[in-house]
Amino acid sequence: xxxxxxRLQILGKWRSLFAGWQxxxxxxxxxxxxxxxxxxxxxxxxxxxxxxxxxxxIEKGVFTGEEFDIQLGDEAKALNEx
Numbered sequence: 021x022x023x024x025x026x027r028l029q030i031l032g033k034w035r036s037l038f039a040g041w042q043x044x045x046x047x048x049x050x051x052x053x054x055x056x057x058x059x060x061x062x063x064x065x066x067x068x069x070x071x072x073x074x075x076x077x078i079e080k081g082v083f084t085g086e087e088f089d090i091q092l093g094d095e096a097k098a099l100n101e102x
Contacts, residue, residue, distance in 0.1 A: 031068060035061040 039056040046053035078085050
């Protein structure tokens with residue numbers, strides 16, 4: 021297992037904490053809890069991937085942090101209006 025895989029496995033374990041926070045204590049076989057855990061894990065991993073990609077693109081000079089901030093604001097406005 022690579023170091024990245026190990027770190028992602030650790031990060032994914034936060035799913036249980038967030039599911040418990042959202043639903044309260046549930047059994048490990050509860051389908052609703054499992055669905056929330058799965059969704060939380062995907063959301064957490066997506067956040068890490070987007071952060072990594074954004075950081076690399078800024079570092080490589082594809083766009084600046086300010087340009088990203090402006091575009092992010094534009095996307096948030098468009099989604100809100102939709």
